[in-house]
Amino acid sequence: MGRMNVSLIGMPSSGKSSIGVILAKMMRFNFIDTDIIIQNNTKRTLQQIVDSKGYLKLRQIEEETILSLNPEHSIISTGGSVVYSKKAMEYLKNVSLVVYIKVSFEEIKKRLGDYSLRGLAKPKDQTIAEMYKERTALYERYADIIFENHFKNATIAAEKLKELIDENI
Numbered sequence: 180m181g182r183m184n185v186s187l188i189g190m191p192s193s194g195k196s197s198i199g200v201i202l203a204k205m206m207r208f209n210f211i212d213t214d215i216i217i218q219n220n221t222k223r224t225l226q227q228i229v230d231s232k233g234y235l236k237l238r239q240i241e242e243e244t245i246l247s248l249n250p251e252h253s254i255i256s257t258g259g260s261v262v263y264s265k266k267a268m269e270y271l272k273n274v275s276l277v278v279y280i281k282v283s284f285e286e287i288k289k290r291l292g293d294y295s296l297r298g299l300a301k302p303k304d305q306t307i308a309e310m311y312k313e314r315t316a317l318y319e320r321y322a323d324i325i326f327e328n329h330f331k332n333a334t335i336a337a338e339k340l341k342e343l344i345d346e347n348i
């Protein structure tokens with residue numbers, strides 16, 4: 180790894196954003212949330228992009244955003260759909276340690292609740308169960324390490340993840 184960065188990948192609501200910002204403070208790293216960059220660049224919410232341009236366009240914007248990051252000393256919280264881009268994932272693997280934040284299907288389903296306004300980059304007719312199955316294979320494919328997040332809250336999870344990262348860098 181050329182520059183020291185950590186990328187967090189995983190299902191929507193697995194904790195990438197909540198854990199990422201806490202981890203960045205604990206490790207004195209920069210914090211990047213690609214969803215926020217996309218919103219700033221497009222001046223649209225993720226839901227608005229999906230509604231007006233479709234979920235494939237959101238995935239394309241996400242890919243372009245990742246490829247333009249050039250991160251240094253950063254924790255990068257990605258959007259859950261980033262693994263659909265081979266290019267983006269190869270880029271992240273080159274510039275960072277890629278951590279898959281793994282959360283059980285039951286917990287993800289519970290956290291997502293009514294996800295109709297969450298701007299998920301998935302076909303309308305794809306169920307959460309189908310999405311979980313399809314994506315799990317991709318998260319596992321690209322992960323350098325897997326972090327099983329069965330912790331009570333994001334702060335505890337960030338402390339545990341820091342230990343795992345320290346062992347792996």
Ligand SMILES: Nc1ncnc2c1ncn2[C@@H]1O[C@H](COP(=O)(O)OP(=O)(O)O)[C@@H](O)[C@H]1O
Nearest residue numbers: 190191192193194195196197330331332333336
């Ligand atoms: N152990 C945990 N780790 C991270 N988040 C947790 C945990 N337990 C509950 N949560 C809650 O789950 C949600 C995770 O959302 P978020 O961080 O936005 O995920 P993502 O960025 O992966 O979509 C937050 O509401 C957070 O408070």
Ligand SMILES: O=C(O)C1=C[C@@H](OP(=O)(O)O)[C@@H](O)[C@H](O)C1
Nearest residue numbers: 191192225258259260298299300
């Ligand atoms: O998994 C997805 O399809 C998406 C997850 C979101 O980010 P989080 O994973 O941070 O919720 C955001 O990028 C967009 O709404 C699409």
Ligand SMILES: [Mg+2]
Nearest residue numbers: 195196256257
């Ligand atoms: Mg997030």
